[in-house]
Amino acid sequence: MISVMVLLCPWRFQLSADTALLNTPLNALHIELGARMVPFAGYSMPVQYPMGLMAEHHHTRAEAGLFDVSHMGQLRLVGPDAAAAFESLMPIDVIDLPVGKQRYGLLLTDEGTIIDDLMFVNRGTDIFVIVNGACKVNDIAHIQARIGSRCQVIPMPERALLALQGPKAVDALSRMVPGVEKLVFMTGASFDWQGADLFITRSGYTGEDGFEISVGNDQVDAFARALLAQAEVKPIGLGARNSLRLEAGLCLYGNDIDTTTTPIEAGLNWALQKVRRTGGARAGGFPGANIVLGQLDGTYPLTRKRAGFIAQERVPVREHVELHNLQGVKIGEVSSGLLGPTANVPVAMGYVDAANAAIGTVVNAMVRGKAVPMTVSAMPFVPNRYYRG
Amino acid sequence: MSLKYTEEHEWILVEGDVATVGITHHAQDALGDVVFVELPEVGSSFEQKAVAGVVESVKAAADVYMPISGQITEVNEALRGDPSLANTDPLGAGWFFKVKLSDASQVNALLDETAYTAFAASN
Numbered sequence: 325m326i327s328v329m330v331l332l333c334p335w336r337f338q339l340s341a342d343t344a345l346l347n348t349p350l351n352a353l354h355i356e357l358g359a360r361m362v363p364f365a366g367y368s369m370p371v372q373y374p375m376g377l378m379a380e381h382h383h384t385r386a387e388a389g390l391f392d393v394s395h396m397g398q399l400r401l402v403g404p405d406a407a408a409a410f411e412s413l414m415p416i417d418v419i420d421l422p423v424g425k426q427r428y429g430l431l432l433t434d435e436g437t438i439i440d441d442l443m444f445v446n447r448g449t450d451i452f453v454i455v456n457g458a459c460k461v462n463d464i465a466h467i468q469a470r471i472g473s474r475c476q477v478i479p480m481p482e483r484a485l486l487a488l489q490g491p492k493a494v495d496a497l498s499r500m501v502p503g504v505e506k507l508v509f510m511t512g513a514s515f516d517w518q519g520a521d522l523f524i525t526r527s528g529y530t531g532e533d534g535f536e537i538s539v540g541n542d543q544v545d546a547f548a549r550a551l552l553a554q555a556e557v558k559p560i561g562l563g564a565r566n567s568l569r570l571e572a573g574l575c576l577y578g579n580d581i582d583t584t585t586t587p588i589e590a591g592l593n594w595a596l597q598k599v600r601r602t603g604g605a606r607a608g609g610f611p612g613a614n615i616v617l618g619q620l621d622g623t624y625p626l627t628r629k630r631a632g633f634i635a636q637e638r639v640p641v642r643e644h645v646e647l648h649n650l651q652g653v654k655i656g657e658v659s660s661g662l663l664g665p666t667a668n669v670p671v672a673m674g675y676v677d678a679a680n681a682a683i684g685t686v687v688n689a690m691v692r693g694k695a696v697p698m699t700v701s702a703m704p705f706v707p708n709r710y711y712r713g
Numbered sequence: 714m715s716l717k718y719t720e721e722h723e724w725i726l727v728e729g730d731v732a733t734v735g736i737t738h739h740a741q742d743a744l745g746d747v748v749f750v751e752l753p754e755v756g757s758s759f760e761q762k763a764v765a766g767v768v769e770s771v772k773a774a775a776d777v778y779m780p781i782s783g784q785i786t787e788v789n790e791a792l793r794g795d796p797s798l799a800n801t802d803p804l805g806a807g808w809f810f811k812v813k814l815s816d817a818s819q820v821n822a823l824l825d826e827t828a829y830t831a832f833a834a835s836n
Contacts, residue, residue, distance in 0.1 A: 640771075663771055665771060
């Protein structure tokens with residue numbers, strides 16, 4: 325049991341103990357709510373509240389969960405060339421994204437590996453970008469260095485970010501902010517709540533219907549308390565955020581994707597619009613395009629792929645567990661894994677050689693020296709329930 | 714015989730030459746919802762502080778160490794079937810295993826309740 329406290333936050337990007345942690349504007353509220361705080365992405369963040377991870381997970385799938393994700397980076401790209409400039413950093417169609425629409429994006433290295441994954445919205449007057457907390461300093465420097473001469477890159481440290489997720493999120497939020505119910509998945513708009521300007525998208529990181537809400541640091545405490553006063557809403561920590569996103573088949577940057585993985589190895593092919601692929605009107609022209617597009621059209625080797633796995637025994641299989649084929653040869657490694665509270669089986673994602681990535685393939689996860697058979701499985705492990713109108 | 718504790722957050726109850734072992738309330742609280750336990754084989758022997766089992770929540774995994782040297786005489790099959798017993802009744806129905814002591818003198822060096830409470834509070 326000696327290592328329990330160390331393992332409470334098994335994710336990467338923890339700072340060493342002597343580095344001062346930052347607080348989000350909701351720090352006082354978290355403590356008042358009895359949260360257990362842990363270091364994450366340089367911030368002191370709630371890993372769970374007194375209700376506990378399992379109950380928080382189930383509550384989010386059944387009702388509505390409120391997440392403080394203010395550690396994430398928010399920024400704006402402004403100027404007539406902003407879309408074309410941003411598109412030069414990603415294998416993504418930015419230029420054709422209609423006003424009010426949100427899209428998933430990937431910043432790539434010159435080798436085609438992933439610097440970060442992000443969400444962006446065409447707001448007409450700017451491109452609003454949300455990046456991972458642990459990556460935000462590097463991301464902003466990268467964007468500034470590469471396209472800072474073509475558009476304004478404006479960090480938004482004055483804004484907090486909340487996520488309200490779950491099938492009843494729309495009921496709770498529309499009671500406070502009428503009109504949000506008209507948004508559909510991957511769209512966003514500005515709203516007003518008691519004089520506070522909100523930018524709300526219908527999106528999230530749980531596989532459920534829900535919203536992400538950008539709100540000023542000065543107003544977020546009052547806004548969060550008003551949300552928590554709604555009957556459907558409970559506060560949810562990072563622990564359940566991780567189990568919810570894994571069941572939804574969504575990658576965690578630092579675990580499942582990083583600067584050693586390309587979008588194609590990660591199975592994020594769906595994120596690359598046709599216009600940026602080989603044969604498209606704006607094919608290539610992003611960092612690492614030769615490698616990424618070559619892996620996509622088969623002209624460049626794809627040696628490993630991300631896959632989902634379900635264990636055939638009730639033994640949790642965690643990150644860094646080795647995956648072997650049935651002949652005992654190592655074929656890969658788990659990147660994220662846990663006992664899925666809703667799936668009610670151990671689920672994992674990881675990288676294996678392409679020959680063993682087909683759905684239905686049985687592999688052995690080597691847990692403490694013992695083989696736990698796992699079946700390569702389609703993701704998500706729990707069906708998505710996005711609201712598409 | 715009163716309960717004794719280890720700095721690895723196990724409790725041990727010695728009755729004659731057999732001791733029952735489990736994880737403390739503090740340990741189960743730190744772990745959160747326990748979803749899996751791996752228990753030793755009955756008949757296997759362990760030295761003190763050897764890893765004898767595993768306890769896992771959704772968010773964390775931790776080893777269970779042998780508080781004292783000895784041979785496993787019984788494991789809690791009910792806990793294997795319902796790992797949440799480690800949360801709901803850690804000092805009772807959530808016990809892990811029983812061990813026949815090979816060196817009863819090791820018990821004297823374990824923490825008593827006051828010492829353990831102070832240790833847990835400082836960690």
